[in-house]
Amino acid sequence: MASLSFIIGIIGNVISILMFTSPIKTFKQVVKKKSTEDYKGLPYITTLLSTSLWTFYGLLKPGGLLVMTVNGAGAALHVVYVIIFLIYAPHNIKIKSVKLVAAVNVAFLGIVIIITLLALKGETRITLVGLLCAGLTIGMYVAPLSAMRTVIKTKSVKYMPFFLSFFQFLNGGVWSTYALLVKDYYIGVPNGIGFVLGSLQLILYVMYKNKSRPVESEDERKEKEGSAHLVKDGLQLQDLDEKTKNPITQNVMKTPSLGPLELEKFTQRDIETATRSNIGL
Incomplete structure (x- = not known):
């Protein structure tokens, strides 16, 4: 034994x-x-x-x-x-x-x-x-x-x-x-x-x-999260850039300091102008 x-x-x-x-x-x-x-x-x-x-x-x-x-x-x-x-x-x-x-x-x-x-x-x-x-x-x-x-x-x-x-x-x-x-x-x-x-x-x-x-490691997850934030920020910047190219937005952004009544008339006029432009009038 x-x-x-x-x-x-x-x-x-x-x-x-x-x-x-x-x-x-x-x-x-x-x-x-x-x-x-x-x-x-x-x-x-x-x-x-x-x-x-x-x-x-x-x-x-x-x-x-x-x-x-x-x-x-x-x-x-x-x-x-x-x-x-x-x-x-x-x-x-x-x-x-x-x-x-x-x-x-x-x-x-x-x-x-x-x-x-x-x-x-x-x-x-x-x-x-x-x-x-x-x-x-x-x-x-x-x-x-x-x-x-x-x-x-x-x-x-x-x-x-x-x-x-x-x-x-x-x-x-x-x-x-x-x-x-x-x-x-x-x-x-x-x-x-x-x-x-x-x-x-x-x-x-x-x-x-x-x-x-x-299976993603912690470092890989952080890297992907960082990339996602970059993409999101890029899309936000692109969206902002598109807005600045819009004639309505441009006119509103360039609008001088006006009173409430004048601002309402000014904005309504720009909307009508932009609408005609978009439908070919």
Whole structure:
């Protein structure tokens, strides 16, 4: 049983690495376009915290080498992803994301490590960190629900990368199996949830892959709105120009300061003149 769990753990490591590297293509596009467009930073910030805590859990638990190594690699990759996101995110999102990273990936993680090492002993350490890891892994798997909502709303799978969903499905399934073999429920419960959510994402992908339509980014929407305003302003200027060419408008615009009675007679005379001109009199 021990050898089988080790083999499953190795397979889980390989799949986890593939899952952790799947956003590379996304971030290449972010760097190329110098914009995060409508991509969300929350899944990467959440995963960074989760992988960091799982690395700590693997250090604390006897026989946790497989858990420690794969999550250490995942944490390193997500540090890079988060940095790229912060560089290219819009200013308001960047400020919010920096605050979130400082709060959860620096302050919260640091407090957990200090309390665990200084105030707790033995199994209590593993229990506390295991519960936190399980909760955060559920958060990591639940975070893409916003992307699923976007897919349903826009009928486009652009912002739900296929390989991320696929490897979440595989990763959840393999690590759930590993957890059953070694009887580690801190690993089993969250990865079971991840397996279910990954399955739902793949179902959505199949449903909307062929129905996808181009989704405008925030920059593209602003550019179109600006063009619409320019066209509207141009039409207004053209309309004003046409009015200035109208003989009635020209005469009214050129009318000197007159009294009410004189102005009424003057305007009526111009209307009659313009009417004769238009019908060929």
